[in-house]
Amino acid sequence: MDEGHPKEQPAEHRTRSWWGWGWCEEALPDAECAALGALLPGLPADPLPVPRVADLDLPVPAVTVPAPLAPLVTADPADRAAHALGKAYRDVVRALHRTPARVPDLVARPRSEQDVADLLDWAGRTGTAVIPYGGGSSVVGGVEYRGEAHPAVLSLDLTRMDQVLEVDRVSRAARVQGGVLGPHLERQLRPHGLTLRHFPQSFEFSTLGGWLATRAGGHYATLHTHVDDFTESLRVVTPIGVNSSWRLPGSGAGPSPDRLFLGSEGTLGVITEAWMRLQDRPVHKASAAVLFPSFEAAAEAVRVLAQSGLHPANCRLLDRGEAAFSGAAADGSTVLVLGFESAHTPVGGSLAAAVSLARDHGGRPAPEPAGARGAVDSWRAAFLRMPYQRDALARMSGIVETFETACTWDRLPALYEAVRAETAAAVKEVTGAEGLVNCRLTHVYPDGAAPYFTVIAAGRRGAELRMWDEVKAAAMEVLGRHRATVTHHHAVGRDHRPGYDRQRPEPFARALGAVKSALDPQGVLNPGVLLG
C-alpha cells in the first residue's frame, strides 16, 4: 500500500490469514472490532464472524496437470481459497460474506525457472489462465480471475523461489529470485552489510517479483521512489521464451527492455530473477516532525524542500485529519514527518537545513522527544497497524478505502480540495452519513507529489461492496478529470482499469496490445489486467 519501515521479524510461529491482512495472530479480536466500530455511528454492534475455508463451497478443480507437473501443484482447499483474492477491502468483504471470486482450480509452486516455463507451456496448451502470485497483497484485484473465457485457472505462487543467488559486493548488487518475501530478502542480504531498503507497507507479505511487476513504491520519499530505479536487470519467463537483460548500470541502447516488464503486472511474463541495486546499511539517521497551521502552507514547504536537492529519505506530510487519526498530532496541526539517513556521512546538517526551510514556510518543530519522536513513532505504529484495523472495520461493515495518485505541484491544491470534497460527497450520498477523507503525501518530487487518501465511512451490512464500488468510482473520476495518475504505486490490476484506460495514450494501448499478442499468444497470463 505505502512505504514504511517495518521490523524484520522471523515469521515461523504465526499463521497467514487466508481472508484478511497478514497474520491471523495480529487480527483484532471481536471485542476490539466492536470497540472500533462503535466510533462510527450507525454500524452493527457485532462483527461479522471470521470466515472459514470449510464454509466455502469450492467447486471441484476443472483441470488436472500431467504427471511430471503434479509435484508442483496442489488442489488443497485452503491453498485455493487463500489464492482466490488479494487484500483489497473488496477482497476482505467478499471473503467475510463467503462470496469470493472464481477460486483457482489449482495452485502451483514452481521451484525453478524451468518449472515456470513448463507450467506456462502446459497452460498455453490447455488454455488455462495463469495468475502470477507473489505475496498476494494486491489491493487492486491483481491476483484474482474474473471472466469466463478460460476453462481453468492456475494460481502461480512463486514463493518457493526465494533465494539470493549471488552477491556482487563491489557493485553493490545481488541476483535474487522473484518469489522472495521482504523479510527473507533482507535477512539474506544482512550478512553482506547490504540492504535493498524497499519497505512497502506490505513488506512482510509481498515479494520482489511482485514489487517489480507492479512498480511498487518503497522506502524513499524522494529521489528513487519506485523499485524500478533499483533494477539492474531482469529475467522474465514469457510464454515464448526467457527474456534476460544484461546487467547494466545505465544504457542508451533502444527503449529499455526492463521498463516494458516493470509494471506489466504478470500479463507479459513471470519475473523469476532480478539483479537489484543495493545500499550499504545506513548508520546515520535523524528525524523530526514539523507542525503546520494548514495543509497549503505545509505543501508549499514540502515543494520547496523537494526542489532543494536535500533528498530526505522520509518526507511524509499528514493533513490534519490524517495526523489526528494516526495520533501524530491531536491539536489540528498538519504534520510533516522528516527523516534523513546515510551509510557514509552524518545527516544532522541536512535535517537542520530541512527544518529551517520548513520554518521559513510557517512550520513549527514539534517539541522533543515526545513531539518529534512521538509523532514519528505514533505514525509508524499506526501505519503498520492500519491494514489490521481496516479488516476489523470491514468486519463491522465499515467502509474503508485507500487510494493514491500523483500530480504536478501546480495542480496539487485543486486536486486535494476536489478529491476531498467530491469523495466526501460520494460517501454522503452512498451511505447517507458523513465519512472521513484524510490525506497524506507519501512521496514527493521536484515537479510534484503523490497524495494518498484514506476514506472511512459507515456501511450497511450486505451492501458494503456496492457502496465501496460507488465511492471508488467517484474518486477515480475526480483523479481522471484532474489528469492525476490512477495509481502512483498500488498498480492497476482489475479495479483501476477504468482510470487506467482513460489515462493511457491510445497508440500506447495499441502497442501494449501488440506486445501482449507477441509474448503471450494464447492470452493466458493474468487475463483482464491492464488489457483485454
Add this chain to the structure above:
Amino acid sequence: MDEGHPKEQPAEHRTRSWWGWGWCEEALPDAECAALGALLPGLPADPLPVPRVADLDLPVPAVTVPAPLAPLVTADPADRAAHALGKAYRDVVRALHRTPARVPDLVARPRSEQDVADLLDWAGRTGTAVIPYGGGSSVVGGVEYRGEAHPAVLSLDLTRMDQVLEVDRVSRAARVQGGVLGPHLERQLRPHGLTLRHFPQSFEFSTLGGWLATRAGGHYATLHTHVDDFTESLRVVTPIGVNSSWRLPGSGAGPSPDRLFLGSEGTLGVITEAWMRLQDRPVHKASAAVLFPSFEAAAEAVRVLAQSGLHPANCRLLDRGEAAFSGAAADGSTVLVLGFESAHTPVGGSLAAAVSLARDHGGRPAPEPAGARGAVDSWRAAFLRMPYQRDALARMSGIVETFETACTWDRLPALYEAVRAETAAAVKEVTGAEGLVNCRLTHVYPDGAAPYFTVIAAGRRGAELRMWDEVKAAAMEVLGRHRATVTHHHAVGRDHRPGYDRQRPEPFARALGAVKSALDPQGVLNPGVLLG
C-alpha cells in the same frame, strides 16, 4: 557524443557545415590540418579538400508532394546534401570522398504537429521512408537511409518547431517543442531562472527531440545521467495517431508509456513536444582535479565516490592517455575532474568530502589554480574542440573513432584492459601501425561506470572507411563479449545494430517488432534503425 558545459552563444553569424561538425568558421584551416596530421606518422602531407555540394551528383528527386504540403518541403541540393548524413567519422569521410549515402529526395520542415501528421500520412500512402532529423548530430548512422525497399526518402527536419510553449514555474517544468536546439532552449528558459542543464557535447547542434529519441547523456555525471529522467511527459506523432502522456511526477500505472518512446530513435513516431523537468540555475559551484598514479586506483576511488551519496555533477576520470592528449596532465597521471553545483546550498563541503575520499585512495589534488582550474579548463576546451579536430584528422586520412559503453564495477577493470588491448591490436592489424586508444569515464553509478574510448590512428587515403569499419567491429565485439552495452548514450542507429541485436533479449526484440507493426504499419519511419 558526451556531456559538457558549453557556451550559449547566439549563432546568427555562422554557417553550419554540410559535411562536417558544427560551424564552417570553426573548422581547422588546411595548415592546421596538416600540422595535426604530422603528429601521426604515415599520413599524407595535404588534407583532402573541403567538399562542395556542387561536386555531388545528386539524382533528381524520385517523388513530389501534393500541393498542400509543398510549402513544407524543399528539394534544394544543399539542404538535401546536408540531410544525407549524420556526423560520425564515417559520415565525414564519405562526404570528403563525395560518396554520401542515399541523399534524401526531399527535406521537409513542418511548422506544427498537424504538419508532421500530414507528412506522415502522405509518406504512408506513398511508401516514402521518413527520417526524423533534429540537429543531425548522430554519430551512429541514425539519420541516413540505407536500403532499397522504399521508392523515396524524406528527411523530416523538426527545427522549425523550436519554441518553449509553456512554463510551469511552480513545478519547475516547461512544455517544449521537439525541434529546439540546445542554445535556443536555454535562451528561452533563462528569463524564468530555469535551465534543463542538458549539455551533450553536441549541445549546439542537437535538439530536444533528438535527445529524447536517443536517450542522450547529458551534463550530470551521476544520479540523473540521461535525459530520460528529466522527462515528465511526451507528445509523439505516430502514423496511427498522437500519443500524448499525462504530466506526472511519478506513476505506477502499467509499463511507462514514455519509456517506450525514449530511445525509439524515430522508428515509432516523431516527438513533437515534451514537458521537461527543469532546474533552478545553479549559483554555487566548485570544482577540483585530483591526480592518481594509476587508472585502477582512480577507478576504485570513483567507485567509492559513486556509492557515497555525494552526487557530484561532474566526475570525469581521464586515463593517462586521455589526460595527456587533452592537456589535463602531462606527467602521466590519471586525472579525476570533479565538480559540484547547487542552486540552493554551498557545495564546498561536498567537494572537500569528495577530494578527501579520493585522497584516501591515493589521489593527490592538483595544485591551485593552474592545476585544478587548469586541468578542468584544459579538458573542457579540448572537449568542445575535439569534433573539429576529428574532422581535421579525417581530412588528413587519420582514423578517429569514439565509442562508449557501460558495465558494472566488478567487470570494469577487465573491460578496460580488454578494450584497450584488443582495439589497439585491431588498429595495428588494420593500419599496420600503432594507434592511440584512450579512455575516460564520463558517467558513474553506484553499480557501475560508463567508459568512453577514443581511438586515433593513421589511415590510408581511400581505405579510411574500411579500416574504420574493421576497428569498430573489433571494438563492438569486445563490448559484447563482456556484456557491456553497445552504447551508453550515443544510441544504436544503424552502425550499432550488430551489437544491439546481440544485447537485446529475444522476446523483447519480438515485442518491439510487434510495437513497430502496430504504430508504423507501413514501415516508413527510420527504416533499419533498431529493427528490420
